[in-house]
Amino acid sequence: MSTVALIDAGGANLGSVRYALERLGVVPRIVRDADELGLPARVILPGVGAAPQAMRLLRERGLDVALRALEVPLLGICLGMQLLFERSEEGEVECLGLLPGKVRRLAPQPGLRVPHMGWNRLRPLRVDPLLDGIPADAHAYFVHGYAVPVTGDCLAASEHGTAFAAMVRRGRLCGAQFHPERSSDVGARLLRNFLALEAA
Amino acid sequence: MLSRRIIPCLDVRDGRVVKGVRFRDHVDMGDIVELALRYRDAGADELVFYDIGASPQGRSVDVRWVERVARTLDIPFCVAGGIRDVATARDVLLAGADKISVNTPALERPALIAELAEAFGVQCVVVGVDSLRDADGEWRVRSHTGDPDRMRAPGLRTLEWVRQAQARGAGEIVLNCMDSDGVRRGYDIAQLQAVRAVCEVPLVASGGAGTIADFVAAFRVADVDGALAASVFHAGTVEIPALKQVLAAEGIEVRT
Numbered sequence A: 001m002s003t004v005a006l007i008d009a010g011g012a013n014l015g016s017v018r019y020a021l022e023r024l025g026v027v028p029r030i031v032r033d034a035d036e037l038g039l040p041a042r043v044i045l046p047g048v049g050a051a052p053q054a055m056r057l058l059r060e061r062g063l064d065v066a067l068r069a070l071e072v073p074l075l076g077i078c079l080g081m082q083l084l085f086e087r088s089e090e091g092e093v094e095c096l097g098l099l100p101g102k103v104r105r106l107a108p109q110p111g112l113r114v115p116h117m118g119w120n121r122l123r124p125l126r127v128d129p130l131l132d133g134i135p136a137d138a139h140a141y142f143v144h145g146y147a148v149p150v151t152g153d154c155l156a157a158s159e160h161g162t163a164f165a166a167m168v169r170r171g172r173l174c175g176a177q178f179h180p181e182r183s184s185d186v187g188a189r190l191l192r193n194f195l196a197l198e199a200a
Numbered sequence B: 001m002l003s004r005r006i007i008p009c010l011d012v013r014d015g016r017v018v019k020g021v022r023f024r025d026h027v028d029m030g031d032i033v034e035l036a037l038r039y040r041d042a043g044a045d046e047l048v049f050y051d052i053g054a055s056p057q058g059r060s061v062d063v064r065w066v067e068r069v070a071r072t073l074d075i076p077f078c079v080a081g082g083i084r085d086v087a088t089a090r091d092v093l094l095a096g097a098d099k100i101s102v103n104t105p106a107l108e109r110p111a112l113i114a115e116l117a118e119a120f121g122v123q124c125v126v127v128g129v130d131s132l133r134d135a136d137g138e139w140r141v142r143s144h145t146g147d148p149d150r151m152r153a154p155g156l157r158t159l160e161w162v163r164q165a166q167a168r169g170a171g172e173i174v175l176n177c178m179d180s181d182g183v184r185r186g187y188d189i190a191q192l193q194a195v196r197a198v199c200e201v202p203l204v205a206s207g208g209a210g211t212i213a214d215f216v217a218a219f220r221v222a223d224v225d226g227a228l229a230a231s232v233f234h235a236g237t238v239e240i241p242a243l244k245q246v247l248a249a250e251g252i253e254v255r256t
Helices: A014-023 A051-060 A063-069 A184-196 B032-042 B063-072 B086-094 B104-108 B111-120 B158-168 B189-198 B212-220 B240-249
Strands: A004-007 A029-031 A042-045 A074-077 A102-105 A116-121 A139-144 A154-160 A162-170 A173-176 B005-013 B016-021 B024-031 B047-051 B077-080 B099-102 B125-133 B139-142 B172-177 B203-206 B226-229
Touching: A004 A014, A014 A184, A014 B063, A042 A184, A051 A063, A116 A154, A139 A154, A139 A184, B005 B024, B005 B032, B005 B203, B005 B240, B016 B032, B024 B032, B032 B047, B032 B063, B032 B240, B047 B063, B063 B077, B063 B086, B077 B125, B086 B099, B086 B111, B099 B104, B099 B111, B104 B111, B111 B125, B111 B158, B125 B158, B125 B189, B139 B158, B158 B172, B158 B189, B172 B189, B189 B203, B189 B212, B212 B226, B212 B240
Parallel strands: A004 A029, A004 A042, A042 A074, A074 A173, B005 B047, B005 B226, B047 B077, B077 B099, B099 B125, B125 B172, B172 B203, B203 B226
Antiparallel strands: A116 A139, A154 A162, A162 A173, B005 B016, B016 B024, B125 B139
16 A cells, blocks of 8 residues: 545544554555645545535645546545535535535434434445445444435435435545544444555 | 444543542542543443543643544544633644533633634534532532532523523533432433423433433433443443443444
């Protein structure tokens, strides 16, 4: 494995993702702007926070263009996954547009708390190397108030009132709405699977 | 379906886990990381670290132990105690904590909740509420509860504060029912139900867990999202694997 670039999009979970990779024996390179991106073998876009601020930061640092032009596997985590899509209802902001679809707010319903916070089950929708070793109904840790609807790119769904995309994959583009860095063995397995993906 | 969370709480002082008897005479329980991993292995869904030295002594959290925990632990954790501004919260979150919990500083300056939510998103912002039933039967909050000599009653009704905290950006409420805290006679179900009725964000019960049945009641009757406990876990009175087995058998969704 050559380099893993970990994008600093201003999210507070940057450190946690770095530590999770280090637990797997991978020391990522923290990348703050497009000039620092270089030619990594893998790119991880973590994110905690709000979509408008994160997109503004990516644009200011030229990373929106750089991430679109990449040809290596890219994993978006939580907000980082949402940013891969066209738009987000959060601040009605235009996102990276690498995947079709719009991120929507999880609407509170009676007995249904928002943000969706805690461990929820993953329901695989198709076979994919990203899901290797992750059993159906495995629990992963989620914290989010917005979600991606289940579309053709959805690899595993989860339910909170309605079904939403817990994992997505289209070619080199991968995403996890949950936090692999905080999802114990399931999270470590996803990161290992991502690092082991054949370059698209 | 979203699981109900079991959350052990560890008191931290000077980088060690301690156990207090009636807020005093703290006994060293061991290394933070070691104990955190032990609870993780037992099946804890999340941990809360309460820096009991930080708040009463008016200093902020020492982030070195936060970073040590974050490097090793692969389940979420929250840091409470001594966080009274955005800068300190940022240090704690960047050190690897998933959430920060504020209590007295939020009562003193409620705008703090909105500042934290604006800076980090509501999902990082937990508001801890210490509540006591007064002689007139009303539940009201207490502040400065970390030090019995400094505890104050600002006169604010608990239900009003829970509403206000959410409106300002609290992403989770931890309700610590002080009447039952540490006495292991069960969570204060009536109070939890009353707060649940006004709480749209996740609600965590705290104070009073003594038996497995107490957890069942908190989830089933008060419909809380998580149950926090300290002494029953530390003393081994309630073992998390056995607790989760019972909860699952009772039809309560848990992570196993």
